[in-house]
Amino acid sequence: MNCLKIKKLLPGFLDSELEQEKEELVRQHLSTCSECSSEAKLLANAWNLLNKLETIKPSKEARAEFWEKTESEELDKFPNVFSWNRFLFRWSPVMVAAVLLVFSLFYKDYLPNSHDKEIVKNIEMLENLEILENLDLLTDLPVVKEESVEI
């Protein structure tokens, strides 16, 4: 592996986040290449300099303020007291499933099956036939009407 590729792998190497195989390759390369070795040292030193930033501590007032806010925003409504919202939120999928189950059990006889569909189809066909029979197409046509007058 050349220096360019090794340099790309250096940040991950310093974080011990490389695959074992790659890590070993980088380690071997660093033991022989002074340029990459000093680059790795520079990266590590710059990274360690972040330690110089100050760390702040939370104040006690902030905690007191937090609890005041929870009370003012009426967040303080945890269990002990029954909550419809919580109940519905938790059990809504179960309730929906139960309703569907009950519906399918009790109303399955009312739902159309293939036999019903066949009957409906036949009725429609009969109705169409009846309409056709009742139509006196010949007499309704204007040409036929004129002819019949001549006769």
Next chain:
Amino acid sequence: MMQLSDIQIIEKVINGDKSAFNELMDRHEKSILNFTYRLLSSRTEAEDITQEVFLRAYKNIETFESRAKFSTWLFKIARNLCLNKLRHTFRFPTFSIDKPIRGSEHDFQRQVENKKQVSPASSLLKKELQDTVKAALGSLPKNQKAAVVLRRYEDMSYKEISTVMGCSVSAVRSMLNRAKQTLKNRLKHYAQK
């Protein structure tokens, strides 16, 4: 006495023991505060956002999925709130009428700082180094900065960072690579010593 896990404490909170939430805050407040402080560079804003993080966590504690780590969840909320805050600050910058513009003749803070030059050299160097590191971190894009803070100060793995940031591990790797190069270039002067 055996220490309860975060999940066990959350169960207690859900079952009505609200004071148990104090224990969760004791454990994570400092990390969240410093995370937000490093992203926002303002103590007051960091404190406000930290409080908001815990308020949201408290309010939605029942929706917390125990598969995830509680701290990861908190960092996720904190990161989102900080990014929103930064976006808002970028769009609507505010200027204090009391605070003088840096570098102007009315910049009393600067004048006071100049007086510090009489203080010991080591103290000055330390301050200078802190400012440089802060500026280097501040120069990073928002997401890179968040990734660096999570990695450097919270010692999170790339996988955990990807969960907090809502991106892939390779994206985290790429962000950290670029951030480390930038930091190296900006801190070269001190890193060579």
